[in-house]
Amino acid sequence: MPFAPQSSDSMQIKAEWQEDQQFDTGRPGGPMVRLDGTGGSGQSPMDALLSALAACAGIDVVEILGKRRTPPERFTIEVTGTRRDTPPRRYTHITVRFVIDGDGIDAVHAERAIALAFEKYCSVSASLATDIEVTSVLVLNGEEQV
Numbered sequence: 001m002p003f004a005p006q007s008s009d010s011m012q013i014k015a016e017w018q019e020d021q022q023f024d025t026g027r028p029g030g031p032m033v034r035l036d037g038t039g040g041s042g043q044s045p046m047d048a049l050l051s052a053l054a055a056c057a058g059i060d061v062v063e064i065l066g067k068r069r070t071p072p073e074r075f076t077i078e079v080t081g082t083r084r085d086t087p088p089r090r091y092t093h094i095t096v097r098f099v100i101d102g103d104g105i106d107a108v109h110a111e112r113a114i115a116l117a118f119e120k121y122c123s124v125s126a127s128l129a130t131d132i133e134v135t136s137v138l139v140l141n142g143e144e145q146v
Contacts, residue, residue: 049124050079050094053134056124057096060117061110065102068109074101091132099139107145110138
């Protein structure tokens with residue numbers, strides 16, 4: 001059965017096996033990304049999950065700070081995931097470190113943007129199992145906020 005057209009409430013991807021543990025995946029007719037279970041020729045699926053979380057939350061933070069007219073000049077997100085030792089080796093804890101540089105960005109506003117990303121806007125975060133502990137750390141203009 002071919003894919004039906006996407007709507008705003010449904011998403012479809014196609015994962016096409018290449019060889020070994022390698023799949024090229026993406027929206028039908030759209031750009032493809034290589035996922036590789038060994039991590040050799042592309043991100044592993046578990047790496048891609050962390051990347052999706054970083055990008056999703058990051059998009060929200062950039063948009064929220066932009067609406068405050070204090071867009072970041074530089075922005076890096078570092079994500080560390082801790083996995084179970086036994087199958088399924090799912091994440092049990094994820095730490096997301098937001099490193100933001102920019103003039104006029106107050107820590108309270110950056111922290112609020114991060115909180116809103118996780119509490120309200122980030123679809124990837126909301127799709128994670130509720131027992132996965134996700135914590136965030138803010139480093140603003142070179143200083144870690146406590």
